Amino acid sequence: MSEPLLQVDGLCKTFHVAKSARGNTRLKALDGINLTVGRGETLGLVGESGCGKSTLARTLMMLETPDEGTVTFEGTNPFGLRGKELLSWRRRVQMVFQDPFASLNARMNAGDIVSEPWATHRNLYPSSREREARVRELLHMVGLRPSDARKSPQEFSGGQRQRLGIARALALNPDVIILDEPVSALDLSVQAQILNLLNDLQQELGVSYIFISHDLTVVRHVADRVAVMYLGRIIETGATEEVFDHPRHPYTAALMSASPKLDVTGVKRDRIVLQGELPSPLDPPSGCRFRTRCWKAQDICAEVAPEPRVTAAPDGGLRLAECHFPLETVKGLTGATATAG
Amino acid sequence: MTSSLTEPAAQDQLPGTENRPSGKGNGSQDGNPNLFRLLLKDRFATVSAVLLVLIGLTAVIGPALMGDLATKQNLLFANKAPFSLAHGWEYVLGSDSLGRSMLARLVVASRTTFSVAVPAVAVALAVGSLWGVWAGYHRGWRENVSMRIADVIMSFPSLLLAVVVLYVFSPSAGNIVLILALTRIPIYLRTARAESAELQSRTFVDAARTFGARPNAIIGRHVIPVVLPTLLTLATLEFCYVMLAESSLSFLGIGIQPPDVSWGLMVSQGRQYLQTAWWLSIFPGVAIVVTTIAANVLAAWLRIATDPAQRWRLALPRKRLIARIPVKEAKP
Amino acid sequence: MKTAAQSVLPGQSRAHEVVLSVRALAVDIRTHRGTVRAVNDVNFEARAGETLALLGESGCGKSMTAKALAGIMDPVCDLAGGEVVLNGTDLAALTPKERLKFAGPELGIVFQDALTALNPVYTVGTQLGEAFRIHRGLGAKEAKVQAIELMERVGIPEPESRVNSYPHQFSGGMRQRILIAMAVALNPRLLIADEPTTALDVTVQAQIMQLLRKLREEGQMAVVLITHDLAVVAEEADSVAVMYAGNVVECGPVSEVFSDPRHPYTKGLLESVPVHVGRGARLLSIAGSPPELHDIPAGCVYQSRCPLVQDICRSERPQLLPVTDRPVNDRPVDDRPVDLQDDADDYAGALLSRPGRAAACHFSEEINNV
């Protein structure tokens, strides 16, 4: 990786919500996020529901304003942009939304949906003939037929809608696409189609992806690097294989272990089943956030928040994990099971 | 540049022409069924639609056909009973207390009634919904202020407003429209605000924001088209309310003024003749009720028919009805 | 089946005994385009202490089948035929009123969406206790005691205080537990779980699956697990029925079906999972999409997407027929889930009537040549 395309430093986002049990009204959805995304790279972002993945995506898209921290895109901070510059930034960073059903307006047809961005970015394809041609091209690109342009979203299946969402994101020829759970609503066979499509586009156009998913199998398949989130913090990052095969944070290990494997031998695996629930982000635990569910937790975990520990991975990339007692041996998982109950 | 992307793998994923996607959830396989065909299937809705069209036509062309029949008085011919052709077709519905043809008056009154109710509803709808959509989309202080204004209008005795305006500025049709519209704005305002506040957090609106679209463009493109059917249904119901309100104003003497005539005015003036000439108030009353029911039935039907998530209700079993009425469900 | 049922103590089934047997189940939906068949000629059996997985893509009729079993279909849906024999009684032949007696004590169901399946305006305690009030005639106080006990059983901490909470005050995983608790409240013989974990995170999913397993073992329940997650099926189920467009296209023990699929659809599904494929490599996928319910073709339901399609597939619908000559009870003992080994005697007895693998394909033998 040379100079990163997108860099995020210490991003924090707090929501004001109704009172919690402890009288807290401030919900820290993001708590000091650091990230980098290189050109043409896919960053996988995994984590449990409610840990802040979508909030991060929305903040990057400037749908939310962060309280703290900076976002740098090719050296500029998009939050400082206005007018024309803002528009051109908007053009370069696009998003595919989690829910293919909610993200398309049911009252527009596919052609209108795909060409909607040009209503704002008029100079991109000024003439209507150009626009029509480009719509056909985009639909073709995502594997839909030009004649589909007249159909309304209800007439498409979930997978096809997700493709429409991708076509719409592509309409502005962006450099970065944030994909928020692009396949979690889809059936297996459709999921494969979408993953193939994304892969093809990256090869062809060199776009970068931030790929958000809770399906580890999928992330493992698409991501170059992964970041694992827990309660608003990124607790582990590293190259995909490294993180998956040699998790250093206990949470990552538990996550990997909990995800069901399609293993046709029929032998039941032993696995770490985390006990307890994800704590409310309104009242996160003191010290290390994971300690309430961690089988390795000790007194210090309740008192001191762990600093990120950077280690070099065997392949030369950087590994980062926030834990007082990072796991050393991956094969020691079985031992962990016993403690986890 | 697209060549490699549309390679066989992607290519052969194109769905065949014959098997259209099933989509998730229910009802979506219905696509966009022809509303007219759907209408014909619901007999009540069909009858209502036909009635409304007839009434509408009467209001538009009827008065021209009636000429001055509606105002021609004949004091010697007052309060003649209806349903007799002895005095010519124009008196088939009887005559009123000044010997005018009830039929002609009902027809002429339909136009006045509509020309009060329709603009009143239209103005309230337009103002209330645009305002509500705007307030709901932007949330924050705009929403708060708008809702407080709505509160004020709602808790302000609308009758007082009506009386004052109509007394001070004369009870012309224009003022009646104005007053009825003003007092009904909050109804649309509230609904539009609620829907729009909900919509502005929808993902497709977020998507539009990520393109850099301006709020007004988003409101026009994404919010209004979605809110409109609900508001139109509401407007249909309000239409009935406005007709009734107009007749109440007539009761208080500040509605449509003679020699103009509306259904409400006819009911109101006919009430003193209930015992001597019932038709004076019954006929216009029936006209109001029939119009209202027809509009309500059609609105209820339309609300379901235009909502993809509810359309299935129209397909609900009608076993009992079918058992009685020998109508076969058409099976395509 | 009658004989089997008679020899059991009331309340609990013997392991591996057939608890539920579904024969030629068919469900029609009335739409304004006409009546369509959403579930067609579905057959399967569920056995005490075992899990049967119903697997299939979205919209293939899994939930519809489950609702038909539980007798809670939408008003537009009609049971068009078939038997649902639960413990010797054909539920399909009962009137809705008679059925109420079975709902709860005999048959429990867990819904997919825990948020909407709980009534938002009542405390969970009220809702948990309702089954006891209806079927056991308990008073409000006693029902609450039972509810607390239930919550304890499904692992909800501090049940005494949380029994008075409302559903929205619980997390998704907790709500799912409450739904499960509700379904098992009266120790039914049959538990239908319709995608109980689809909306949940992997870590919570693991907890829920663990809970289901525990309850199944405790009560010797037969579990029908509905899911579209192959991995869940592989890990949790004993046998599987793969559905496609309202039809069961293949069924049999999980390990066999997954290791040696005999229907091109099953095979296609298995191949589209991104495991054992290099990162970024092209995944195999099934082209096209399932047929719409109102124009399901005359022949094989899978014909439009099938790589093996021949003329016969277009004209004749394949029956669900046994595909293997191998007797099922030949399968190696190691294959069996751990818990089964404990009652090996019953297991052997039950095996006698266990049907083998079946697939609905004209070319089920040639699949592997694709």
Next chain:
Amino acid sequence: MLIYLRKRIVSSALPLVVVIVGVFALARMTGNPAALYLPLNATQQMRDEFTARNGLDQPLLVQMADYFGGVLRLDFGQSLRTGQDAAAMALRAFPATLQLAATTMVLAVLLALVVGCWAALKPNGVADRISSFVSMAAASIPDFWLAIVGIWVFAITLGWLPTSGVSGAGAWVLPIATLLLRPFGVLVQIVRGSMVSALSEPYIKLARSRGAGELRVVTHHALRNAAAPALTVAGDLTVGLVNGAVVVETIFGWPGIGKLMIDSILQRDFAVLQAAVLLTAVAIFALNILIDMGYALLDARVRPVTARA
């Protein structure tokens, strides 16, 4: 809850002020009442005296300030017409309307619940069609007309009920029946609609799967969920009754606030008008707060402060 109440009351204060100013301004627009209260041949001097006596010769702002000062002291001035204390007149008339409106709404809601549920059980069934027909017709009949027909039929022809007045239980029947019709008609449709959708919710299926019978499903599970929209609409309708029962009050000689308001407008009796309007506005704001509390009672999700158990 108390904090919430306080907040609501504070936030209603501003609209109330607007209402007060609005009434004041509107009332002044209707012109000088002198002609109404003086003999037809009154001289200019008599008119001037009258105007001065009632403070109507002061600049509008001064009058308004006076008026506001009075409001703060709960002194609304004296009625021009009767010479009585305006606030007392309004307070005396208000309970009559309130009783009428409350009884009407309670009955309308109960009836609508029964009919609406009955209709919702079989959507598009015969019961549904009949009830929606009846309810729509009910909602679209002019009330004054109905009132007079009612008097004619039940008081004169049949002699079952008194024609009008406030004495005895019988006197309540016709006014309530007249007022009831529209709220009933509207509510039936609302209840039916929300019952139909409540009955198709998953939790209803779940209740059935627990063995709950039809009656239990309807009364225990669906009804409470369906009640919220009905509550909203019932609230709006009550507001309509509280300040709009004029027609019925006029016909039946019911000494309510609606009649008082319209009379005081006609008589340019500003003090009474202002007192009456303010009173109803306060009542309406109170009603809205009550309705919000009703929501909270119905549904724990909207309770303002809920500790996470």
Next chain:
Amino acid sequence: SVANSASAPATAGGSLRVVLAQEPPTLEACESNLTSTGVVVRSNVTEPLIERNPTTGALEPLLATEWKATSDTEWTFKLREGVKFQDGTPFNAEAAAFTIDRAVNSKLGCNVEGYVFGDADLKVKAVDATTLTVTSPKPDPILPLRLSFLEIVPTTTSTTAKVREPVGTGPYKIEKWDAGQKITLSSWDGYWGKKPAYAKAEYQWRSESSVRAAMVTSGETDVALGLSPDDNVGDLAVDYPNNETVALRLEATKAPLTDIRVRQAVNYAIDKGGIVNSLYQGKHKVAAQLVPEGIVGHNSTLEAWPFDLDKAKSLVAAAKADGVDTSAQISLVVRNAQFPKVTELAQVLQEQLSQAGLNVKLKMLETSQQLTYQVRPFAEDEGAVALLIQHGNQAGDAAFTVDQYMLSTGAQSYFGTPEFDAKIKAADAASGEARKKSFEEVFAYQNDKLVQFAHISHQTGILGKSKSVNYTPNSSSGDELRVSEMTPAS
């Protein structure tokens, strides 16, 4: 309860039930010339010194036994002895003087002051306990008639504020006023005269005449005032001449009404006979002047204008030919709900005047607005106005009509001529037979020379009366319903 009162005979408990058109705003005696107040108070609770016989028009003694003019401007009254007020205080000259002072000379703003006395201040003096002198600034031949409007109250009555529930010398005293619901009077034992037949009188009010009619029909009330011919109470309806006259007052200062031919055309164009027969079922009388028979000054020789549309048209045409802008709009101003079927009448007038070729626009107004057309200062902005008036002469003397409606400075008059004014002044000052003659001439003169009015009809009131009550209404029944004149029918 209602069921009881509906079924029980009216005589039970000796209670008479009356339903009025509206609740009296107050029962203050000095406001009793207001119809709604007077109908309850006058001659029931309070009594005047003198009262006018509604049938003969003659003044009859009541609290004053005799009176005479003792000079040009002074009248002397002899008062009845042994009369007490309901609060126990005696009635004497002091009380009478107090009452006149309070009503006429105080700052109370009593309605009766302006109505009966104009701006004239009276000097009153209690000579002894039973003798009272009243002096007017100018000679006033009808001062005793004017005083018949003053209801005598005791000296204990407040002079700074009006009282809602007065004390009087009448046969009934106010027992209870349930504001908004009803007023109950009960007979007073200390009354000086004959004890009335009914022990109680209960007043209720309903604004819809059909409801009032229904109450008589259903037996909920014994007497209902102000019914309409269409209320259909059958033989319970009792007609009586109510001294009210309906007419159009024409604003002769604005085109096209400036031309007398147009004003005459208006008179010819109105089918008075048709209106009376069709709208009022022949119960009203076609009118030729503003006062009906029985009023001093009524000219019985006057003939109503015949209905002659052709003549009307030709008059309009003639005026047009002479340059009068006959197409200018005439506003036909009508007060809402002023009397039964006023809306219908208005529409008929509008139609008939239009037929004559005039441009008439109907304006239905509420009272307060209509007053800006009816009394000075008149609304300026409008063009010509034809105002529908209902004039009731309660006093029985044409002066009360003519001063208001015909004097060029009259409060309700648009115009006049000096010559006409002089005639009126002369009539006002005359007395006896001369007075009668002069007023008769005044009416004839207006019809001939001025034509400010297009007379339509003398009205007939309809009163609903239950069979159980014996009562014959007279022309003042609408203003002064004497309960003591009613007796239960046996």
